[in-house]
Amino acid sequence: MRSGSRLSERWFNLVLWLVAIAFAVFLIGLGSLLVGDLPQVEQRYTTEQFLEQDRARATAAALTRIRRERADLRRLSEQGELALDAARAASENARETFTNWLKTRDATQRVDQDPGLIERTKRLDALKAAERAIEERLEALAKTGLDLSERETVQERIEADLRGAAEAKRDTAMRGQEMRVFGYRLALTLPMLALAGWLLRTRRRSRNWPFVWGFAIAAAFAFFVELVPYMPSYGGYVQYGVGIIVTLLGGRAVINALQAYNERQKADEARPDAERRTEIATDQALLRLAKKACPGCERPIDLANPETNFCPHCGIGLFARCPACTHRKSTFERYCTACGTPGSSGLATAV
Structure with missing residues (x-):
């Protein structure tokens, strides 16, 4: 019959459990750093990496050229608007002066003013013609601006289509990268979990049991806490599927352990x-x-x-x-x- 443990042994065991926990905490910290830094072994994907470079450059150059032309066109339109305002003001002043002059001529009935009437009428017509020329120039600028706007819309649609296709390729590449990184993490944590199980089965009663239990706690934490958040979801199918498999395996292991325990108990009782x-x-x-x-x-x-x-x-x-x-x-x-x-x-x- 084995003797009971002494009070000092219990304190030593408590200290050893603290050692096991401290060992597990340091291993967990190291494992967290490794699991978190594993994505750095892969390159970071950007949308520009998957663009059709020739078409993208041509589209970007066309958009730059169109936008520069529209900026120049806006400046010309602003200048034309100012010129049109000045022409309208000059025409309005000339028309007012002509009206006043007509009133004076009608009042005096001086026939010698007829050459002046013709000249003033010509001058007024010239001002209206200048005003109309500016309006026609502004109309032409507006039509050109509309054409540039339509061309810009077409180029923007082409650019959006190119970026949409590039983003789809990027997303596919990122999903593949996530699977590779998850494989790296699984390759790191699964052997740790298997080794921890073997150590618990064969070395948990050895003199180095605190390190065995510390490693087992760290391995379980790395697998069930550090790895699970990085598990691919795919709408939850993977996570629920893995949960079902783990539950079935764990339940089967418990059932087998219970049956083995009952058989051992029956054998012991005999x-x-x-x-x-x-x-x-x-x-x-x-x-x-x-x-x-x-x-x-x-x-x-x-x-x-x-x-x-x-x-x-x-x-x-x-x-x-x-x-x-x-x-x-x-x-x-x-x-x-x-x-x-x-x-x-x-x-x-x-x-």
Whole structure:
């Protein structure tokens, strides 16, 4: 029968668990840096990388030229508007002066003013002609501006189509890149998880168990916390599919573990009583007894009954009389609590 742990051992175990947790924290920090920096092994994709360069350059040059022409056209139109305003003002002033002159001529009825009438009329017609010429020039500029606007719209549509096609190619390349980076992360975390499982299975009771548990905690964190957010979604199908697979595998593992546990328990219950008790730790046995459970099969037992000396389920001996003082003691205690006599491997006098 294995002895119970001393108080100092419990403190040492607590310190070792702190070591395991600290080791796990540092490994998790390192793993987070590695997982976060893995995308840097791939180049960053931009839309310009997937543009048809010749067509894109031609379209950009055409748009630049059209926009420059439209800017020049706007300046000419602004100048024409100013000239038209000045021409209209001059024409209006000339018309007002001509009207006043006609009134004076009608009042005086001077025939010698007829040559002046002709000259003034010609001058007024010239001003109107100049005004009309400016208006025609502005109309031509407006038509040219409309043509430039239509050409700019066509070029912008072509540019938008080119960028749309380039963005589709970029998105496809980025999805492929995400899958590659996820593969890198999986190649890093999955072996860690497998190694952690192997270490827990074979080395968890070795003297270096704090590092085994620390590595296992870090591996589980890296796989289930660091990796899952980077898992491709595709509308949730991948994540839910992986969740179903993990649940099925985990559930199957638990079912198999339960069946194996039941089979081991049945095999243990068939072994001799003394042999079974030597494989149960004292602390574990006493803790189960304190919970009114059998240390061997973990089924509930009635410890309030002083006649309960054997488990009614598996038959393991629970209490016996001390051979020195006949005090009733647990068969899992190394010494009698009444007289301090060492216990024997077999049952003492049955109560």
